[in-house]
């Protein structure tokens with residue numbers, strides 16, 4: 001039983017798919033004009049976890065996940081125009097195409113690095129199937145024209161001066177998703193007043209294009225679609241008029257999702273469009289809104305290039321529930337690093353041979369339960385971490401559970417076997433960043449050496465009271481203590497508090 005918070009009803013509900021044989025999810029994808037920034041990565045990872053959970057519960061061949069590429073947009077045109085003005089002699093059309101292709105490639109590279117699975121049409125893992133699951137707006141212009149045409153016929157849209165506009169006041173539930181009234185929205189001044197609009201709230205379904213901009217022939221002249229109609233047309237083509245889940249960032253709730261609902265509900269009045277709406281909250285960096293002017297703007301690629309493994313970035317995302325605003329901090333990245341090292345260590349330090357024999361078992365039930373409770377990823381990752389560290393599930397004692405541990409990691413999107421370089425990268429990461437290093441920790445290394453010495457002495461005297469007392473002090477300071485045969489290992493835990501080590505100095 002999966003429970004999800006539905007924005008539409010503002011409640012956590014039991015999720016019941018329309019067809020358990022084909023659970024269908026649509027997530028708004030990127031406009032492909034630039035690298036994905038750190039905030040753009042969050043919904044990708046959030047909905048990747050949901051996708052993995054749905055596949056686990058309903059079976060990997062019974063989930064369809066579609067995420068679009070918006071490859072027609074004024075921002076894309078502007079970047080291509082800038083290249084032309086900088087002296088590139090090629091036609092704008094070629095430059096636009098080049099820009100979108102390049103950006104899609106970047107997006108795939110960066111999101112793959114975060115461990116996100118590519119969307120797919122149920123069981124179809126062929127190249128064509130995967131491509132279909134990531135539809136490009138420019139390949140669905142015909143479907144958009146058909147939908148717009150229908151909206152005009154039913155009186156929900158009107159054509160004027162080469163534009164087609166959606167008549168917002170013709171749809172009485174407009175604003176229901178975000179809980180706004182039309183008058184609130186007008187007061188919010190996010191509407192563009194134009195002489196050809198009947199009402200300032202009306203939004204563009206189609207607009208005219210100059211001869212040198214991308215455009216298509218339509219009943220309303222040469223032009224291009226508005227942004228919102230894309231998602232309505234593509235979700236209809238690929239998932240049908242009613243489907244299960246629609247996701248995206250909270251910033252898309254209004255106007256984008258309100259507009260999608262208005263278009264789709266008016267085009268297919270008998271259908272429900274998306275039953276569950278899910279929105280992830282926004283991301284800040286060190287407590288501040290990410291912005292180029294503040295100098296705290298990062299793309300996912302910037303962080304990867306700085307040496308942050310994708311697994312670490314993913315772990316930071318998963319540390320905060322998707323419904324809460326999240327703050328990216330160096331401290332969290334450092335802590336996530338320790339967590340990823342632990343995961344890799346438990347699988348990896350048992351030797352390459354063990355790693356290659358590792359099979360995917362069944363994820364631990366408590367991980368699955370945490371995710372089923374509205375994707376409680378922070379609980380799932382914390383629990384995974386705690387269990388890892390508990391003696392009874394130490395690597396030595398894991399035995400046959402190692403396959404299940406591996407399955408649990410994969411359910412959260414950490415496939416360290418598929419990325420064996422992650423471990424090596426994880427261990428070199430700390431030195432290059434100059435932050436917490438598991439092994440070379442300047443604060444913990446002498447304490448580990450000390451405990452090692454006490455243990456060696458105790459093994460002769462058979463009096464372990466000093467060792468136990470020292471361990472208690474370290475644990476009280478939030479340190480995870482591993483008494484390995486090869487030596488003592490100390491790790492900074494999530495509640496690490498160096499002030500509690502004062503008595504040992």
Ligand SMILES: [Zn+2]
Pocket residue numbers: 027028029231256260
């Ligand atoms: Zn959309």
